[in-house]
Amino acid sequence: MEPQIQLKHDTSTNRSNIKVWWRLLRPHTLTAAFVPVLIGTALALFETSIHIPLFLVMLLASILIQAATNMINEYFDYKRGLDTKDSVGIGGAIVRDGIQPKTVLRLAFVFFGIATLLGVYICINTSWWLALIGTICMLAGYFYTGGPVPIAYTPFGEIVAGLFMGVIIILITFFIQTSTVTTTSILMSIPISILVGAILLANNIRDLDGDKVNGRRTLAILVGRRNAILVLATMFAVSYIGIVIMIVLGDASPWLLLVFLSIPKPVQAVKGFVGKSKPIEMMPAMKATAQTNTIFGFLLAIGLFASYWF
Numbered sequence: 001m002e003p004q005i006q007l008k009h010d011t012s013t014n015r016s017n018i019k020v021w022w023r024l025l026r027p028h029t030l031t032a033a034f035v036p037v038l039i040g041t042a043l044a045l046f047e048t049s050i051h052i053p054l055f056l057v058m059l060l061a062s063i064l065i066q067a068a069t070n071m072i073n074e075y076f077d078y079k080r081g082l083d084t085k086d087s088v089g090i091g092g093a094i095v096r097d098g099i100q101p102k103t104v105l106r107l108a109f110v111f112f113g114i115a116t117l118l119g120v121y122i123c124i125n126t127s128w129w130l131a132l133i134g135t136i137c138m139l140a141g142y143f144y145t146g147g148p149v150p151i152a153y154t155p156f157g158e159i160v161a162g163l164f165m166g167v168i169i170i171l172i173t174f175f176i177q178t179s180t181v182t183t184t185s186i187l188m189s190i191p192i193s194i195l196v197g198a199i200l201l202a203n204n205i206r207d208l209d210g211d212k213v214n215g216r217r218t219l220a221i222l223v224g225r226r227n228a229i230l231v232l233a234t235m236f237a238v239s240y241i242g243i244v245i246m247i248v249l250g251d252a253s254p255w256l257l258l259v260f261l262s263i264p265k266p267v268q269a270v271k272g273f274v275g276k277s278k279p280i281e282m283m284p285a286m287k288a289t290a291q292t293n294t295i296f297g298f299l300l301a302i303g304l305f306a307s308y309w310f
Contacts, residue, residue: 035297040173042304069141158197166193253307
């Protein structure tokens with residue numbers, strides 16, 4: 001009987017540990033790495049045949065960099081006293097699950113290291129200029145919440161996140177397949193960049209009061225909660241209108257109108273923020289904002305594939 005009891009205990013503990021490490025990755029954010037790679041690859045279909053190994057390596061490298069950035073965020077927010085057991089919307093591996101802060105930081109650097117090795121494979125098959133761009137991407141991931149003046153503590157967090165997780169990833173993915181960058185690929189990356197920035201803005205709207213107390217100067221703090229919600233709504237609108245403009249100008253297929261199937265999510269997000277002041281009350285709006293980026297991105301990719309095949 002005793003060995004059986006011990007075996008059940010160990011299995012339960014292992015499952016619990018796996019959940020802790022999984023939460024540390026903040027898996028709900030990883031679509032922000034997957035979607036741009038998918039879109040960049042779909043755009044490349046119009047120029048050339050797809051090199052599957054490069055696609056898979058780029059996808060894995062992007063996910064690793066995103067996960068590492070999440071861990072660095074977890075580490076520095078803990079070190080600066082921003083994360084507590086009562087904090088909403090965090091992984092909580094340090095403050096709730098007892099993982100050592102240095103372990104979290106070291107794991108982030110391991111992920112960066114693996115991403116670097118994958119980047120070497122990409123450079124060997126494409127261009128070594130990408131090594132410089134990849135290094136800048138990882139530095140941006142580190143300094144987003146690390147360093148003496150974290151980017152996330154300034155009004156520029158949304159712009160930086162959108163630039164790196166939207167424009168740059170899409171264009172790198174497109175380039176490694178085609179060896180070029182086109183006007184269409186640049187234009188197509190802009191709506192995704194805006195929606196990535198929207199995720200950060202939604203996060204900052206939720207955390208506005210706590211961030212103000214801790215000396216952060218985010219965009220949401222500078223313009224105030226009400227205006228920040230208006231900015232968020234505008235970002236959503238511009239993303240959808242941008243697709244329509246590209247279609248009207250002949251730079252995109254009507255298939256891309258599929259993205260409008262995701263409209264209920266940004267509407268839910270904006271409504272979810274209006275009149276709310278407590279972080280826990282705004283979590284559904286935060287979730288809807290992240291889902292907007294994911295669903296919009298997948299529908300955009302489907303529209304691109306459909307316009308290629310049909």
